[in-house]
Amino acid sequence: MTYYPYLRARQYELLALRELLTGGLLYRDVVPILEPVRDMPQLHQVMRLFREHEGSALGVVLNPNVGDLTSGIDLDTKLDIYGRSESEPLIGMAGTVFPVILLNKDAVEVAERVQSTDESLLQDDGIVFVSESDRGRIGDLKKFKFHALALSDGERLKRDLKRNGIHTERILFSDPFIKRENNAAYAQDDYADEFFSNDYMWYEEEGYAGFGDYSIVGDNYTERGGMPKAVALHIVYFDDEWTLHIHHFVSEVSDDAHETPMKFIETVNQLEAWHRSREDSPYEHMTLGMQTLINHAKTGTYPGLPTIKKLSIMHHLELMGWFLSERPDR
Template identity: 30%
Template sequence: MYHPYFRGKQFELITIRETAPMLAGSEFVPIIEPVRESLGGLERTLQAICDANAKAIVVVNPYHGDHQEDGASITNLLQAGYVGNEAISAGILLRNDMTLEDATSKYDAHHDHNPTFIHAGFTAQKALAAHLGDHLPTSRHVFIERHADILYRKHFEAGTRILVRDGFERRKNSEYQKNSPEKFSELHVTFGDMGMDGFGDFLTVGDSYSETGGPAYAVAIHLTYIDPDQDNVMFVYHFVSTTNDTPADPAGKFAQALKKLIAKLDSGTSKLDNTQAIQELRELHAKGHFPGLGYVKKLSMKHHIETLANYLG
Protein backbone atom coordinates (compact mmCIF):
# COMPACT_ATOMS: atom_id res chain seq x y z
CA MET A 1 0.00 0.00 0.00
CA TYR A 2 2.40 2.71 1.23
CA HIS A 3 5.75 3.00 -0.58
CA PRO A 4 8.14 5.47 1.07
CA TYR A 5 10.95 6.45 -1.31
CA PHE A 6 14.38 6.57 0.31
CA ARG A 7 17.75 7.63 -1.03
CA GLY A 8 20.17 5.17 0.54
CA LYS A 9 22.20 7.42 2.80
CA GLN A 10 23.22 6.21 6.25
CA PHE A 11 20.27 7.46 8.30
CA GLU A 12 17.73 6.55 5.62
CA LEU A 13 18.94 2.94 5.75
CA ILE A 14 18.97 2.97 9.55
CA THR A 15 15.37 4.23 9.49
CA ILE A 16 14.34 1.26 7.34
CA ARG A 17 16.14 -1.23 9.56
CA GLU A 18 14.62 0.15 12.74
CA THR A 19 11.09 0.24 11.31
CA ALA A 20 11.28 -3.12 9.46
CA PRO A 21 8.81 -4.90 11.80
CA MET A 22 6.36 -2.00 11.46
CA LEU A 23 6.79 -1.97 7.66
CA ALA A 24 6.01 -5.69 7.62
CA GLY A 25 2.99 -5.41 9.91
CA SER A 26 1.52 -2.56 7.86
CA GLU A 27 2.47 -4.09 4.49
CA PHE A 28 4.48 -0.98 3.64
CA VAL A 29 7.11 -1.44 0.91
CA PRO A 30 10.08 0.95 0.95
CA ILE A 31 11.75 1.94 -2.31
CA ILE A 32 15.53 2.30 -1.90
CA GLU A 33 17.72 4.14 -4.41
CA PRO A 34 21.31 3.32 -3.34
CA VAL A 35 23.55 6.40 -3.51
CA ARG A 36 26.68 5.28 -1.63
CA GLU A 37 29.45 3.21 -3.22
CA SER A 38 29.68 0.88 -0.24
CA LEU A 39 26.72 -1.49 -0.19
CA GLY A 40 27.30 -2.86 3.31
CA GLY A 41 24.57 -0.70 4.81
CA LEU A 42 22.16 -1.70 2.04
CA GLU A 43 22.94 -5.38 2.56
CA ARG A 44 22.25 -5.11 6.30
CA THR A 45 19.02 -3.28 5.52
CA LEU A 46 17.79 -5.95 3.10
CA GLN A 47 18.62 -8.63 5.65
CA ALA A 48 16.57 -6.74 8.26
CA ILE A 49 13.71 -6.50 5.77
CA CYS A 50 13.78 -10.25 5.12
CA ASP A 51 14.16 -11.12 8.81
CA ALA A 52 11.02 -9.09 9.55
CA ASN A 53 9.09 -10.71 6.65
CA ALA A 54 8.79 -7.31 5.02
CA LYS A 55 9.34 -6.34 1.38
CA ALA A 56 11.44 -3.72 -0.42
CA ILE A 57 12.20 -2.41 -3.91
CA VAL A 58 15.87 -1.70 -4.69
CA VAL A 59 16.70 0.57 -7.64
CA VAL A 60 19.35 -1.20 -9.74
CA ASN A 61 20.15 1.81 -11.96
CA PRO A 62 20.18 4.86 -9.63
CA TYR A 63 20.00 8.37 -11.03
CA HIS A 64 21.78 9.94 -8.05
CA GLY A 65 24.96 9.16 -6.16
CA ASP A 66 27.92 6.83 -6.64
CA HIS A 67 26.14 4.24 -8.81
CA GLN A 68 24.79 6.71 -11.35
CA GLU A 69 27.10 5.52 -14.14
CA ASP A 70 27.06 1.81 -13.30
CA GLY A 71 24.71 -0.14 -11.05
CA ALA A 72 26.36 -3.51 -11.68
CA SER A 73 27.41 -3.92 -8.04
CA ILE A 74 23.77 -3.53 -6.96
CA THR A 75 22.70 -6.18 -9.46
CA ASN A 76 25.50 -8.43 -8.22
CA LEU A 77 24.27 -8.00 -4.64
CA LEU A 78 20.76 -9.05 -5.63
CA GLN A 79 22.04 -11.99 -7.67
CA ALA A 80 24.23 -13.19 -4.81
CA GLY A 81 21.52 -13.31 -2.19
CA TYR A 82 18.04 -12.61 -3.51
CA VAL A 83 17.39 -14.55 -6.72
CA GLY A 84 13.82 -15.82 -6.59
CA ASN A 85 13.18 -13.96 -3.31
CA GLU A 86 9.78 -12.31 -3.75
CA ALA A 87 10.50 -10.00 -0.80
CA ILE A 88 13.15 -8.03 -2.71
CA SER A 89 12.21 -6.47 -6.03
CA ALA A 90 14.62 -4.94 -8.55
CA GLY A 91 13.47 -1.42 -9.28
CA ILE A 92 14.10 -0.24 -12.85
CA LEU A 93 14.24 3.56 -12.87
CA LEU A 94 12.86 4.89 -16.15
CA ARG A 95 14.27 8.36 -16.76
CA ASN A 96 13.92 10.58 -19.81
CA ASP A 97 17.26 9.41 -21.23
CA MET A 98 16.20 5.75 -21.37
CA THR A 99 15.04 4.12 -24.58
CA LEU A 100 12.53 1.29 -24.86
CA GLU A 101 15.46 -1.06 -25.55
CA ASP A 102 17.19 0.11 -22.35
CA ALA A 103 14.05 -0.47 -20.31
CA THR A 104 13.28 -3.91 -21.70
CA SER A 105 16.88 -5.12 -21.41
CA LYS A 106 16.95 -4.10 -17.74
CA TYR A 107 13.64 -5.87 -17.23
CA ASP A 108 14.90 -9.06 -18.89
CA ALA A 109 18.18 -8.97 -16.95
CA HIS A 110 16.30 -8.79 -13.63
CA HIS A 111 13.46 -11.16 -14.45
CA ASP A 112 14.41 -13.34 -11.48
CA HIS A 113 14.26 -10.36 -9.12
CA ASN A 114 10.53 -9.61 -9.27
CA PRO A 115 11.10 -6.34 -11.20
CA THR A 116 9.22 -3.09 -10.66
CA PHE A 117 9.18 -0.21 -13.14
CA ILE A 118 9.66 3.24 -11.60
CA HIS A 119 8.47 5.88 -14.06
CA ALA A 120 10.37 9.15 -13.66
CA GLY A 121 10.50 10.94 -17.02
CA PHE A 122 10.32 8.01 -19.46
CA THR A 123 8.77 8.90 -22.82
CA ALA A 124 8.17 5.50 -24.46
CA GLN A 125 5.31 4.49 -22.18
CA LYS A 126 2.96 3.34 -24.96
CA ALA A 127 5.64 1.15 -26.53
CA LEU A 128 6.59 -0.33 -23.14
CA ALA A 129 2.99 -1.24 -22.38
CA ALA A 130 2.70 -2.88 -25.79
CA HIS A 131 5.97 -4.76 -25.26
CA LEU A 132 4.73 -6.15 -21.93
CA GLY A 133 1.61 -7.44 -23.66
CA ASP A 134 0.20 -10.46 -21.81
CA HIS A 135 2.63 -9.78 -18.93
CA LEU A 136 1.14 -6.34 -18.25
CA PRO A 137 -1.47 -7.58 -15.71
CA THR A 138 1.29 -9.09 -13.54
CA SER A 139 3.64 -6.10 -13.85
CA ARG A 140 4.13 -3.44 -11.16
CA HIS A 141 4.56 0.27 -11.84
CA VAL A 142 5.56 3.11 -9.54
CA PHE A 143 4.84 6.57 -10.94
CA ILE A 144 6.63 9.70 -9.70
CA GLU A 145 3.64 11.99 -10.04
CA ARG A 146 5.30 15.07 -11.53
CA HIS A 147 6.66 12.91 -14.36
CA ALA A 148 3.57 10.79 -15.03
CA ASP A 149 0.17 12.37 -15.59
CA ILE A 150 -3.16 10.56 -15.87
CA LEU A 151 -2.80 9.84 -19.60
CA TYR A 152 0.67 8.42 -19.03
CA ARG A 153 -0.51 6.16 -16.21
CA LYS A 154 -3.51 4.99 -18.24
CA HIS A 155 -1.27 2.83 -20.44
CA PHE A 156 -0.52 0.59 -17.45
CA GLU A 157 -3.97 0.39 -15.84
CA ALA A 158 -4.05 -3.40 -16.29
CA GLY A 159 -1.05 -3.71 -13.94
CA THR A 160 -0.42 -2.81 -10.31
CA ARG A 161 0.00 0.96 -9.99
CA ILE A 162 1.50 3.06 -7.19
CA LEU A 163 1.56 6.86 -7.26
CA VAL A 164 4.39 8.68 -5.47
CA ARG A 165 3.96 12.37 -4.66
CA ASP A 166 6.56 14.70 -3.21
CA GLY A 167 4.63 16.46 -0.45
CA PHE A 168 7.65 18.09 1.15
CA GLU A 169 8.51 21.62 0.04
CA ARG A 170 12.31 21.84 0.25
CA ARG A 171 13.66 25.21 1.41
CA LYS A 172 16.39 26.63 3.57
CA ASN A 173 15.53 25.78 7.17
CA SER A 174 15.27 29.44 8.16
CA GLU A 175 12.58 29.97 5.50
CA TYR A 176 10.14 27.50 7.09
CA GLN A 177 9.32 29.72 10.05
CA LYS A 178 6.44 31.53 8.35
CA ASN A 179 4.97 28.39 6.81
CA SER A 180 4.19 26.02 9.65
CA PRO A 181 2.14 23.96 9.51
CA GLU A 182 1.58 23.49 5.80
CA LYS A 183 -0.22 20.92 3.70
CA PHE A 184 1.77 17.78 2.92
CA SER A 185 -0.62 15.47 1.05
CA GLU A 186 -4.02 13.81 0.95
CA LEU A 187 -2.85 10.93 -1.23
CA HIS A 188 -3.20 8.45 1.65
CA VAL A 189 -6.94 9.19 1.50
CA THR A 190 -7.48 9.56 -2.26
CA PHE A 191 -5.13 7.08 -3.99
CA GLY A 192 -7.93 4.52 -4.41
CA ASP A 193 -10.22 7.14 -5.94
CA MET A 194 -7.45 7.85 -8.46
CA GLY A 195 -7.41 4.21 -9.56
CA MET A 196 -4.14 3.47 -7.78
CA ASP A 197 -3.31 0.32 -5.83
CA GLY A 198 -0.93 2.17 -3.52
CA PHE A 199 0.77 5.48 -2.84
CA GLY A 200 4.09 6.84 -1.72
CA ASP A 201 6.10 9.93 -0.90
CA PHE A 202 9.64 11.11 -0.18
CA LEU A 203 8.90 11.36 3.56
CA THR A 204 10.06 14.56 5.30
CA VAL A 205 13.18 14.79 3.14
CA GLY A 206 11.76 15.51 -0.31
CA ASP A 207 12.74 14.42 -3.80
CA SER A 208 15.62 16.89 -4.26
CA TYR A 209 19.01 15.29 -3.70
CA SER A 210 22.32 16.67 -2.48
CA GLU A 211 25.48 14.83 -1.43
CA THR A 212 25.84 16.90 1.74
CA GLY A 213 23.45 19.09 3.66
CA GLY A 214 25.84 22.03 3.98
CA PRO A 215 26.25 24.20 7.07
CA ALA A 216 23.09 24.47 9.19
CA TYR A 217 22.42 28.15 9.80
CA ALA A 218 19.08 27.07 11.25
CA VAL A 219 17.96 23.70 12.61
CA ALA A 220 14.46 22.46 11.77
CA ILE A 221 12.47 19.49 13.05
CA HIS A 222 9.89 18.39 10.46
CA LEU A 223 6.94 16.38 11.81
CA THR A 224 3.78 15.29 10.02
CA TYR A 225 0.27 14.81 11.36
CA ILE A 226 -3.12 13.83 9.97
CA ASP A 227 -5.95 16.21 10.76
CA PRO A 228 -9.33 14.48 11.23
CA ASP A 229 -11.01 17.90 11.22
CA GLN A 230 -9.81 18.55 7.66
CA ASP A 231 -10.81 15.34 5.89
CA ASN A 232 -7.71 13.52 7.20
CA VAL A 233 -5.35 15.63 5.13
CA MET A 234 -1.71 15.33 6.22
CA PHE A 235 0.14 18.47 7.28
CA VAL A 236 3.74 19.06 8.32
CA TYR A 237 5.10 21.21 11.13
CA HIS A 238 8.48 22.89 10.84
CA PHE A 239 9.89 23.65 14.27
CA VAL A 240 12.80 26.00 13.52
CA SER A 241 15.56 27.35 15.75
CA THR A 242 15.39 31.01 16.73
CA THR A 243 19.06 31.60 15.90
CA ASN A 244 19.85 31.40 12.19
CA ASP A 245 22.61 33.91 11.39
CA THR A 246 25.65 31.62 11.74
CA PRO A 247 26.39 27.89 11.26
CA ALA A 248 27.85 27.69 14.77
CA ASP A 249 26.27 25.81 17.70
CA PRO A 250 23.95 23.26 16.05
CA ALA A 251 23.31 21.72 19.48
CA GLY A 252 21.98 25.01 20.80
CA LYS A 253 19.84 25.48 17.73
CA PHE A 254 18.42 21.98 18.06
CA ALA A 255 17.51 22.79 21.67
CA GLN A 256 15.66 25.91 20.48
CA ALA A 257 13.69 23.98 17.84
CA LEU A 258 12.98 21.14 20.26
CA LYS A 259 11.70 23.57 22.88
CA LYS A 260 9.14 24.86 20.36
CA LEU A 261 8.08 21.29 19.56
CA ILE A 262 7.66 20.35 23.23
CA ALA A 263 5.63 23.52 23.86
CA LYS A 264 3.30 22.60 21.00
CA LEU A 265 2.96 19.03 22.27
CA ASP A 266 2.22 20.22 25.79
CA SER A 267 -0.42 22.63 24.51
CA GLY A 268 -2.61 19.66 23.60
CA THR A 269 -3.40 21.17 20.18
CA SER A 270 -0.63 19.66 18.03
CA LYS A 271 -2.61 16.66 16.68
CA LEU A 272 0.74 14.84 16.46
CA ASP A 273 0.53 11.10 17.14
CA ASN A 274 2.38 10.05 20.26
CA THR A 275 4.79 7.86 18.30
CA GLN A 276 7.98 6.23 19.49
CA ALA A 277 9.85 9.00 17.67
CA ILE A 278 7.93 11.67 19.61
CA GLN A 279 8.69 9.87 22.88
CA GLU A 280 12.38 9.84 21.99
CA LEU A 281 12.30 13.56 21.19
CA ARG A 282 10.77 14.16 24.62
CA GLU A 283 13.61 12.14 26.18
CA LEU A 284 16.21 14.18 24.30
CA HIS A 285 14.59 17.36 25.60
CA ALA A 286 14.57 16.05 29.17
CA LYS A 287 18.25 15.10 28.96
CA GLY A 288 19.30 18.21 27.07
CA HIS A 289 21.08 15.95 24.59
CA PHE A 290 21.87 16.68 20.91
CA PRO A 291 22.27 13.40 18.97
CA GLY A 292 23.35 14.98 15.66
CA LEU A 293 21.37 16.30 12.70
CA GLY A 294 21.28 12.93 10.89
CA TYR A 295 19.71 11.31 13.93
CA VAL A 296 17.09 14.08 14.10
CA LYS A 297 16.24 13.44 10.43
CA LYS A 298 15.88 9.74 11.25
CA LEU A 299 13.37 10.49 14.03
CA SER A 300 11.40 12.72 11.63
CA MET A 301 11.19 9.92 9.06
CA LYS A 302 10.28 7.31 11.69
CA HIS A 303 7.49 9.54 13.01
CA HIS A 304 6.13 9.92 9.48
CA ILE A 305 6.04 6.15 8.93
CA GLU A 306 4.48 5.56 12.37
CA THR A 307 1.82 8.19 11.70
CA LEU A 308 0.76 6.54 8.44
CA ALA A 309 0.86 3.09 10.06
CA ASN A 310 -1.46 4.33 12.80
CA TYR A 311 -3.85 5.89 10.29
CA LEU A 312 -3.97 2.99 7.84
CA GLY A 313 -3.92 0.34 10.56
Protein backbone atom coordinates in the same frame (compact mmCIF):
# COMPACT_ATOMS: atom_id res chain seq x y z
CA MET B 1 -3.95 -0.20 1.28
CA THR B 2 -0.22 0.26 0.75
CA TYR B 3 2.03 3.27 1.34
CA TYR B 4 5.36 3.36 -0.52
CA PRO B 5 7.83 5.84 1.02
CA TYR B 6 10.73 6.46 -1.39
CA LEU B 7 14.15 6.96 0.21
CA ARG B 8 17.64 7.39 -1.26
CA ALA B 9 19.30 4.84 1.07
CA ARG B 10 21.48 7.37 2.81
CA GLN B 11 22.82 6.15 6.14
CA TYR B 12 20.25 7.94 8.31
CA GLU B 13 17.41 6.58 6.15
CA LEU B 14 18.74 3.03 6.40
CA LEU B 15 19.07 3.39 10.16
CA ALA B 16 15.49 4.66 10.35
CA LEU B 17 14.21 1.55 8.55
CA ARG B 18 16.35 -0.77 10.66
CA GLU B 19 15.13 0.68 13.96
CA LEU B 20 11.49 0.61 12.90
CA LEU B 21 11.71 -2.95 11.57
CA THR B 22 13.57 -4.42 14.53
CA GLY B 23 11.30 -2.54 16.93
CA GLY B 24 8.16 -3.96 15.32
CA LEU B 25 7.03 -0.45 14.30
CA LEU B 26 7.16 -0.78 10.50
CA TYR B 27 3.58 -1.73 9.71
CA ARG B 28 2.90 -4.11 6.83
CA ASP B 29 0.98 -1.39 5.01
CA VAL B 30 4.25 0.55 4.75
CA VAL B 31 6.53 -0.80 1.98
CA PRO B 32 9.70 1.30 1.61
CA ILE B 33 11.47 1.75 -1.70
CA LEU B 34 15.21 2.44 -1.70
CA GLU B 35 17.18 4.09 -4.49
CA PRO B 36 20.77 3.45 -3.34
CA VAL B 37 23.14 6.37 -3.89
CA ARG B 38 26.20 4.25 -3.05
CA ASP B 39 27.22 0.74 -2.06
CA MET B 40 27.62 0.55 1.71
CA PRO B 41 27.47 -2.16 4.39
CA GLN B 42 24.30 -0.68 5.92
CA LEU B 43 22.44 -1.26 2.63
CA HIS B 44 23.22 -4.97 2.70
CA GLN B 45 22.33 -5.19 6.39
CA VAL B 46 18.92 -3.63 5.81
CA MET B 47 18.20 -5.86 2.81
CA ARG B 48 19.15 -8.89 4.90
CA LEU B 49 16.86 -7.76 7.73
CA PHE B 50 13.91 -7.42 5.36
CA ARG B 51 14.62 -10.85 3.87
CA GLU B 52 14.59 -12.41 7.33
CA HIS B 53 11.64 -10.51 8.82
CA GLU B 54 8.34 -12.34 8.44
CA GLY B 55 5.88 -10.51 6.20
CA SER B 56 8.06 -7.46 5.50
CA ALA B 57 8.62 -6.03 2.02
CA LEU B 58 11.25 -3.71 0.59
CA GLY B 59 11.74 -2.42 -2.96
CA VAL B 60 15.25 -1.73 -4.24
CA VAL B 61 15.94 0.34 -7.36
CA LEU B 62 18.30 -1.54 -9.68
CA ASN B 63 19.10 1.38 -12.02
CA PRO B 64 19.35 4.54 -9.89
CA ASN B 65 19.22 8.03 -11.38
CA VAL B 66 21.36 9.74 -8.72
CA GLY B 67 24.47 9.02 -6.67
CA ASP B 68 27.60 6.94 -7.19
CA LEU B 69 25.85 4.01 -8.90
CA THR B 70 24.59 5.95 -11.93
CA SER B 71 27.74 5.71 -14.03
CA GLY B 72 31.17 4.14 -14.16
CA ILE B 73 29.90 0.76 -12.97
CA ASP B 74 28.98 -2.00 -15.39
CA LEU B 75 25.56 -3.60 -15.04
CA ASP B 76 26.85 -6.96 -13.82
CA THR B 77 28.72 -5.31 -10.96
CA LYS B 78 25.74 -3.10 -10.19
CA LEU B 79 23.37 -6.06 -9.92
CA ASP B 80 25.88 -7.93 -7.74
CA ILE B 81 25.65 -5.06 -5.27
CA TYR B 82 21.94 -5.75 -4.88
CA GLY B 83 22.38 -9.45 -4.19
CA ARG B 84 22.39 -11.05 -7.64
CA SER B 85 25.36 -13.20 -6.66
CA GLU B 86 23.58 -14.63 -3.64
CA SER B 87 21.81 -17.98 -3.76
CA GLU B 88 18.40 -16.32 -3.72
CA PRO B 89 18.83 -12.91 -5.37
CA LEU B 90 16.35 -10.37 -4.07
CA ILE B 91 13.93 -13.04 -2.86
CA GLY B 92 13.60 -13.22 0.90
CA MET B 93 13.47 -16.16 3.26
CA ALA B 94 10.57 -14.76 5.24
CA GLY B 95 10.19 -11.25 3.89
CA THR B 96 10.52 -9.95 0.35
CA VAL B 97 13.04 -7.68 -1.32
CA PHE B 98 11.65 -6.93 -4.77
CA PRO B 99 13.07 -5.13 -7.83
CA VAL B 100 12.17 -1.56 -8.72
CA ILE B 101 13.09 -0.20 -12.14
CA LEU B 102 13.25 3.45 -13.16
CA LEU B 103 12.26 4.07 -16.78
CA ASN B 104 15.66 5.44 -17.80
CA LYS B 105 18.11 4.36 -20.51
CA ASP B 106 19.08 1.20 -18.58
CA ALA B 107 15.51 0.09 -17.86
CA VAL B 108 15.05 -2.46 -20.66
CA GLU B 109 18.37 -4.22 -20.06
CA VAL B 110 17.79 -4.32 -16.30
CA ALA B 111 14.25 -5.68 -16.77
CA GLU B 112 15.53 -8.35 -19.14
CA ARG B 113 18.18 -9.42 -16.61
CA VAL B 114 15.63 -9.64 -13.80
CA GLN B 115 13.14 -11.53 -15.98
CA SER B 116 15.78 -14.02 -17.09
CA THR B 117 16.67 -14.66 -13.43
CA ASP B 118 13.08 -15.22 -12.33
CA GLU B 119 9.99 -14.07 -14.24
CA SER B 120 7.95 -13.90 -11.07
CA LEU B 121 10.21 -11.20 -9.57
CA LEU B 122 8.70 -8.55 -11.83
CA GLN B 123 5.27 -10.04 -12.27
CA ASP B 124 4.48 -10.66 -8.59
CA ASP B 125 6.06 -7.66 -6.87
CA GLY B 126 8.15 -5.60 -9.30
CA ILE B 127 7.45 -1.90 -9.75
CA VAL B 128 8.38 0.41 -12.64
CA PHE B 129 8.61 4.16 -12.00
CA VAL B 130 7.34 6.40 -14.80
CA SER B 131 7.51 10.19 -14.79
CA GLU B 132 6.31 12.81 -17.28
CA SER B 133 9.83 12.99 -18.72
CA ASP B 134 9.76 9.22 -19.39
CA ARG B 135 6.74 9.29 -21.69
CA GLY B 136 8.85 8.59 -24.81
CA ARG B 137 10.03 5.29 -23.31
CA ILE B 138 6.65 3.92 -22.23
CA GLY B 139 6.46 1.68 -25.30
CA ASP B 140 9.55 -0.16 -24.06
CA LEU B 141 7.45 -1.68 -21.27
CA LYS B 142 5.10 -3.62 -23.54
CA LYS B 143 7.13 -6.83 -23.54
CA PHE B 144 7.40 -7.05 -19.76
CA LYS B 145 4.90 -8.18 -17.15
CA PHE B 146 5.31 -6.38 -13.86
CA HIS B 147 3.28 -5.86 -10.72
CA ALA B 148 2.70 -2.10 -10.78
CA LEU B 149 3.56 1.25 -12.28
CA ALA B 150 4.32 4.17 -9.99
CA LEU B 151 3.47 7.47 -11.64
CA SER B 152 2.17 10.95 -11.06
CA ASP B 153 -1.52 11.71 -11.49
CA GLY B 154 -1.06 12.94 -15.06
CA GLU B 155 -3.71 12.45 -17.73
CA ARG B 156 -1.06 12.31 -20.47
CA LEU B 157 0.68 9.41 -18.74
CA LYS B 158 -2.60 7.55 -18.38
CA ARG B 159 -3.34 8.06 -22.07
CA ASP B 160 0.14 6.89 -23.10
CA LEU B 161 -0.22 3.73 -21.04
CA LYS B 162 -3.60 3.00 -22.59
CA ARG B 163 -2.31 3.76 -26.09
CA ASN B 164 0.52 1.25 -25.63
CA GLY B 165 -1.81 -1.41 -24.27
CA ILE B 166 -0.18 -1.50 -20.84
CA HIS B 167 -2.70 -2.65 -18.26
CA THR B 168 -1.39 -3.10 -14.75
CA GLU B 169 -1.86 -1.78 -11.25
CA ARG B 170 -0.92 1.85 -10.74
CA ILE B 171 0.58 3.58 -7.71
CA LEU B 172 0.00 7.30 -7.21
CA PHE B 173 3.25 9.09 -6.45
CA SER B 174 3.74 12.68 -5.32
CA ASP B 175 6.35 14.94 -3.72
CA PRO B 176 4.46 16.98 -1.10
CA PHE B 177 7.53 18.26 0.75
CA ILE B 178 8.22 21.85 -0.31
CA LYS B 179 11.92 22.64 -0.25
CA ARG B 180 12.64 26.20 0.90
CA GLU B 181 15.82 28.19 0.23
CA ASN B 182 17.07 27.57 3.78
CA ASN B 183 15.87 26.36 7.17
CA ALA B 184 15.12 29.86 8.43
CA ALA B 185 12.51 30.30 5.68
CA TYR B 186 10.29 27.65 7.28
CA ALA B 187 9.72 29.98 10.23
CA GLN B 188 7.75 32.44 8.09
CA ASP B 189 4.05 32.56 8.97
CA ASP B 190 2.97 31.28 5.55
CA TYR B 191 5.30 28.28 5.73
CA ALA B 192 5.47 27.27 9.41
CA ASP B 193 2.50 24.92 9.09
CA GLU B 194 1.59 23.52 5.66
CA PHE B 195 -0.70 21.03 3.98
CA PHE B 196 1.26 17.84 3.25
CA SER B 197 -1.01 15.21 1.69
CA ASN B 198 -4.43 13.60 1.52
CA ASP B 199 -3.66 11.07 -1.25
CA TYR B 200 -4.49 8.24 1.14
CA MET B 201 -8.11 9.46 1.25
CA TRP B 202 -8.96 9.27 -2.44
CA TYR B 203 -6.37 7.21 -4.38
CA GLU B 204 -8.54 4.07 -4.28
CA GLU B 205 -11.47 5.92 -5.83
CA GLU B 206 -9.25 6.80 -8.80
CA GLY B 207 -8.23 3.19 -9.33
CA TYR B 208 -4.77 3.29 -7.74
CA ALA B 209 -3.47 0.25 -5.85
CA GLY B 210 -1.33 2.34 -3.49
CA PHE B 211 0.28 5.71 -2.97
CA GLY B 212 3.73 7.01 -2.17
CA ASP B 213 5.92 10.03 -1.55
CA TYR B 214 9.46 11.10 -0.66
CA SER B 215 8.69 11.51 3.05
CA ILE B 216 9.95 14.68 4.75
CA VAL B 217 13.13 14.71 2.63
CA GLY B 218 11.65 15.45 -0.80
CA ASP B 219 12.68 14.27 -4.25
CA ASN B 220 15.43 16.87 -4.63
CA TYR B 221 18.71 14.97 -4.20
CA THR B 222 21.82 16.65 -2.87
CA GLU B 223 24.89 15.54 -0.93
CA ARG B 224 25.42 19.07 0.33
CA GLY B 225 26.14 19.23 4.03
CA GLY B 226 27.51 21.75 6.48
CA MET B 227 26.19 23.48 9.56
CA PRO B 228 22.89 25.34 8.98
CA LYS B 229 22.33 28.84 10.33
CA ALA B 230 19.05 27.59 11.79
CA VAL B 231 17.98 24.09 12.87
CA ALA B 232 14.61 22.90 11.59
CA LEU B 233 12.46 19.93 12.60
CA HIS B 234 9.85 18.79 10.06
CA ILE B 235 7.04 16.88 11.79
CA VAL B 236 3.93 15.55 10.05
CA TYR B 237 0.62 15.29 11.88
CA PHE B 238 -3.11 14.79 11.26
CA ASP B 239 -5.53 17.67 11.64
CA ASP B 240 -9.13 17.25 12.86
CA GLU B 241 -10.22 16.07 9.40
CA TRP B 242 -7.45 13.46 9.16
CA THR B 243 -5.59 15.53 6.59
CA LEU B 244 -1.82 15.26 6.87
CA HIS B 245 0.00 18.53 7.57
CA ILE B 246 3.65 19.27 8.25
CA HIS B 247 4.76 21.59 11.03
CA HIS B 248 8.22 23.16 10.92
CA PHE B 249 9.93 23.93 14.23
CA VAL B 250 12.74 26.40 13.60
CA SER B 251 15.45 27.80 15.88
CA GLU B 252 16.88 31.29 15.98
CA VAL B 253 19.37 32.15 13.23
CA SER B 254 23.10 32.67 13.74
CA ASP B 255 26.36 32.11 11.86
CA ASP B 256 28.01 30.31 14.76
CA ALA B 257 28.26 26.57 14.05
CA HIS B 258 29.09 25.95 17.72
CA GLU B 259 25.53 26.99 18.59
CA THR B 260 23.93 24.15 16.60
CA PRO B 261 23.33 21.95 19.69
CA MET B 262 21.58 24.85 21.46
CA LYS B 263 19.51 25.54 18.36
CA PHE B 264 18.42 21.91 18.31
CA ILE B 265 17.36 22.02 21.98
CA GLU B 266 15.36 25.13 21.14
CA THR B 267 13.45 23.31 18.38
CA VAL B 268 12.72 20.17 20.42
CA ASN B 269 11.46 22.32 23.27
CA GLN B 270 9.04 23.85 20.76
CA LEU B 271 8.06 20.33 19.68
CA GLU B 272 7.45 19.18 23.25
CA ALA B 273 5.19 22.18 24.01
CA TRP B 274 3.30 21.69 20.74
CA HIS B 275 2.79 17.98 21.44
CA ARG B 276 1.54 18.68 24.99
CA SER B 277 -1.16 20.93 23.49
CA ARG B 278 -2.31 18.03 21.28
CA GLU B 279 -1.65 14.88 23.31
CA ASP B 280 -5.29 14.34 24.32
CA SER B 281 -6.46 14.62 20.71
CA PRO B 282 -7.55 11.41 18.90
CA TYR B 283 -5.57 12.70 15.90
CA GLU B 284 -2.28 12.65 17.78
CA HIS B 285 -0.14 9.52 18.01
CA MET B 286 3.11 9.25 19.95
CA THR B 287 5.70 7.52 17.79
CA LEU B 288 9.14 6.28 18.71
CA GLY B 289 10.74 9.01 16.61
CA MET B 290 8.79 11.79 18.30
CA GLN B 291 9.30 10.33 21.77
CA THR B 292 13.05 10.16 21.20
CA LEU B 293 13.13 13.77 20.01
CA ILE B 294 11.16 14.89 23.09
CA ASN B 295 13.50 12.91 25.33
CA HIS B 296 16.37 14.97 23.93
CA ALA B 297 14.47 18.09 25.04
CA LYS B 298 14.18 16.66 28.55
CA THR B 299 17.83 15.64 28.81
CA GLY B 300 19.25 18.58 26.87
CA THR B 301 21.25 16.29 24.59
CA TYR B 302 22.14 16.82 20.93
CA PRO B 303 22.34 13.67 18.73
CA GLY B 304 23.63 15.31 15.52
CA LEU B 305 21.85 16.49 12.38
CA PRO B 306 21.69 13.09 10.58
CA THR B 307 20.00 11.54 13.65
CA ILE B 308 17.46 14.36 13.68
CA LYS B 309 16.54 13.49 10.08
CA LYS B 310 16.42 9.81 10.97
CA LEU B 311 13.99 10.40 13.85
CA SER B 312 11.75 12.68 11.75
CA ILE B 313 11.52 10.00 9.03
CA MET B 314 10.82 7.32 11.64
CA HIS B 315 7.99 9.44 12.99
CA HIS B 316 6.46 9.88 9.53
CA LEU B 317 6.60 6.20 8.57
CA GLU B 318 5.29 4.95 11.93
CA LEU B 319 2.48 7.55 11.92
CA MET B 320 1.34 6.49 8.44
CA GLY B 321 1.50 2.82 9.41
CA TRP B 322 -0.62 3.50 12.51
CA PHE B 323 -3.19 5.40 10.47
CA LEU B 324 -3.43 2.85 7.64
CA SER B 325 -3.46 -0.22 9.88
CA GLU B 326 -5.83 1.02 12.56
CA ARG B 327 -7.80 3.54 10.46
CA PRO B 328 -8.82 5.71 13.43
CA ASP B 329 -10.77 7.91 10.98
CA ARG B 330 -13.39 5.16 10.55
